[in-house]
Amino acid sequence: MADASTSSRGDLKLTRITKSYSDFNAVDDLSLTIKEGSFFALLGPSGCGKTTTLRMIAGLEEPTAGSIHIGTTDITTMKPYQRPVNTVFQNYALFPHLSIYENIAFGLRRRGIKDVKSAVDKALDLVELPHLADRKPNQLSGGQQQRIALARAIINRPALLLLDEPLGALDLKLRRQMQIELKWIQKEVGLTFVHVTHDQEEAMTMADTVALMHDGKIEQMGSPADLYDNPKSVFVANFLGQSNLIDGKIVDSDGDNFVVDLFGQKVSVLKSRSSAKDASVLFGIRPEKLRIQPSDADKPGNVLTGGRIVDVSYIGVSTQYQVEMPWGQEIMVFEQNDDGIPPLAKGDGVRLSWEPIFSFALDGHEDATAGSEVEVSE
Amino acid sequence: MAFLQAAAKRANSFTGKPSRLPYLLLLPGLAFLSIFFILPILNLAATSTQSPAASGEIGSYVQTFQFSNYVNAFLESREQFARSFIYATLATLLALAISYPLAYAIAFKSGRWKNLLVVLVVAPFFTSFLLRTIAWKQILGENGPVVGPLRALHLIGPQTTLTASAFAVVTGMTYNFLPFMTLPLYASLDRIDPRTLEAAGDLYANGFTTFRKVTFPLSLPGVVAGTLLTFIPAAGDYVNAAILGNPSTKMVGNVIDSRFFRIVDYPTAAALSFMLMAAILILITVYIRRSGTEELI
Ligand SMILES: Nc1ncnc2c1ncn2[C@@H]1O[C@H](COP(=O)(O)OP(=O)(O)O)[C@@H](O)[C@H]1O
Ligand SMILES: [Mg+2]
Numbered sequence: 001m002a003d004a005s006t007s008s009r010g011d012l013k014l015t016r017i018t019k020s021y022s023d024f025n026a027v028d029d030l031s032l033t034i035k036e037g038s039f040f041a042l043l044g045p046s047g048c049g050k051t052t053t054l055r056m057i058a059g060l061e062e063p064t065a066g067s068i069h070i071g072t073t074d075i076t077t078m079k080p081y082q083r084p085v086n087t088v089f090q091n092y093a094l095f096p097h098l099s100i101y102e103n104i105a106f107g108l109r110r111r112g113i114k115d116v117k118s119a120v121d122k123a124l125d126l127v128e129l130p131h132l133a134d135r136k137p138n139q140l141s142g143g144q145q146q147r148i149a150l151a152r153a154i155i156n157r158p159a160l161l162l163l164d165e166p167l168g169a170l171d172l173k174l175r176r177q178m179q180i181e182l183k184w185i186q187k188e189v190g191l192t193f194v195h196v197t198h199d200q201e202e203a204m205t206m207a208d209t210v211a212l213m214h215d216g217k218i219e220q221m222g223s224p225a226d227l228y229d230n231p232k233s234v235f236v237a238n239f240l241g242q243s244n245l246i247d248g249k250i251v252d253s254d255g256d257n258f259v260v261d262l263f264g265q266k267v268s269v270l271k272s273r274s275s276a277k278d279a280s281v282l283f284g285i286r287p288e289k290l291r292i293q294p295s296d297a298d299k300p301g302n303v304l305t306g307g308r309i310v311d312v313s314y315i316g317v318s319t320q321y322q323v324e325m326p327w328g329q330e331i332m333v334f335e336q337n338d339d340g341i342p343p344l345a346k347g348d349g350v351r352l353s354w355e356p357i358f359s360f361a362l363d364g365h366e367d368a369t370a371g372s373e374v375e376v377s378e
Numbered sequence: 379m380a381f382l383q384a385a386a387k388r389a390n391s392f393t394g395k396p397s398r399l400p401y402l403l404l405l406p407g408l409a410f411l412s413i414f415f416i417l418p419i420l421n422l423a424a425t426s427t428q429s430p431a432a433s434g435e436i437g438s439y440v441q442t443f444q445f446s447n448y449v450n451a452f453l454e455s456r457e458q459f460a461r462s463f464i465y466a467t468l469a470t471l472l473a474l475a476i477s478y479p480l481a482y483a484i485a486f487k488s489g490r491w492k493n494l495l496v497v498l499v500v501a502p503f504f505t506s507f508l509l510r511t512i513a514w515k516q517i518l519g520e521n522g523p524v525v526g527p528l529r530a531l532h533l534i535g536p537q538t539t540l541t542a543s544a545f546a547v548v549t550g551m552t553y554n555f556l557p558f559m560t561l562p563l564y565a566s567l568d569r570i571d572p573r574t575l576e577a578a579g580d581l582y583a584n585g586f587t588t589f590r591k592v593t594f595p596l597s598l599p600g601v602v603a604g605t606l607l608t609f610i611p612a613a614g615d616y617v618n619a620a621i622l623g624n625p626s627t628k629m630v631g632n633v634i635d636s637r638f639f640r641i642v643d644y645p646t647a648a649a650l651s652f653m654l655m656a657a658i659l660i661l662i663t664v665y666i667r668r669s670g671t672e673e674l675i
Contacts, residue, residue: 030511057581060576106591107581110591
């Protein structure tokens, strides 16, 4: 067991993993490959099955079906203590009766390593808390406990480090700071990190690859930019940032583009950005990608006319507008305050324009509110 | 008293001026203890050095500061003293061996039966101590459910009886004091966050190592509390020896009982009581020091 952490290396592969509880599947036929050495974020609203997935990888929960591999080693039925996997628990779960030093040394000692001092000192240095070695966990602040939990896991150099909302209990400022540090530490030690979070900003800033989970399934997986710019479902479009979704119909095809009719006005969208199943689409455009001009201005690109500003909020770097369109829908627009032009006023008639490459088209039969904050908070 | 001063200081930081509240809250308790504990103790101490009055009247004693009472009392009941501590130790170990798995199962494995099981552990307390001890005598007796099977299995000879023996006294004490052991054990095991146990597994500790390195150390306050709560009353007990024992299983409690109520030899009874108290105090001080749980008491 002494070489548990070195014997199996490679990509983590979940194959058709299901975890059933009495009446529903917490994780539902989920397949996933995580590249060795990557920073992977498992993102999703509370209750979507993130912790359950992580616990199955750690061996704390047994999958109802499916298999888990690290490299070529099948670890599906291994006991937690046999797996080259370590976890930073949601509540840290430090050993209250042991000193910080002994907490960090725990994993090494269990694997029969006698001389732990230099490794423990290095781990303490890595998390910048060498002066706390003799304290007990309850004498530490939340942020310090969090770092010790990280040091206690990292010292074992596992093939895979699992982090379950490790920053959840910290205040915003400390959280942002720890996000940067975690990312730095991951680069430094070069281990595969699987980071679970329900905070989309956290996932986007830290991870190389983000998997967005919903109801026990992976909704979409890719780089943060890919997920943001090219969402494949309403859930993804609404969960990551904000989206304006407008009912439309594909009426024509023009080279690489579809021509879409939005309540009588024609716009275009890249075919590669369309996941429509038939002519009916939800046409999506991010609020910050929209340009807003007085009705009489003339701008090329995609244009929607006939808007009227119903609300203006000035927030320093940007101005947020609510624009009511002729068909009654309100569209959100974020304008950078970088052009020296004073913001438009409530009641002004406006037109909206954007570069065609910034828009996307989703299956028109989906519920346009899926994944929005209103739905998530329920 | 250090914690009192700390508490007073903390109160200061809220109100900005010295607070007498912590001391006032202590008054009723202090008054109660002075009247019903300290005064009687002083009285007992005074009694322990008295000698028979010149009148020769039975039960009448005068203060002569006769410290040799202690020496005589000890020399006369050395054997019962030793027996008290041996029986109490055996009963405590037996109770620990029975209670630990029981408390562990209730805390970690009982699911929704947890509360019911805790009530069942305490249930014997709903009947009187005396009654339970007499019941134990019936259970171990000739027609009870224990002797028959043991004889059938040839674990004891056909003539052997279980009552009126050291075995009956020790098991009786174990039975009587079992909840004192189980409850603190359960309380400290139940307080353990199961995630710390998962963390141990995650950090390469198998089931047994997790128990040795995490579960047991975290339950140590319960072990110490339970053993003290069992050992102290067991060492001073005389009911079990009186009902379940024979003349050669007498404990120091029985000697005190007979000196006090039968022979009305108050000074000897008082001296024995003091020595028992001192012995218990010394033992538990050493015990708490050794187990490293001073801060928990
Ligand atoms: N032991 C369990 N028994 C029954 N349901 C459970 C159990 N553990 C988790 N669940 C349910 O499974 C779903 C997913 O839980 P979890 O993986 O903890 O979600 P997340 O970590 O994404 O918030 C939730 O609806 C939760 O209530
Ligand atoms: Mg969770």
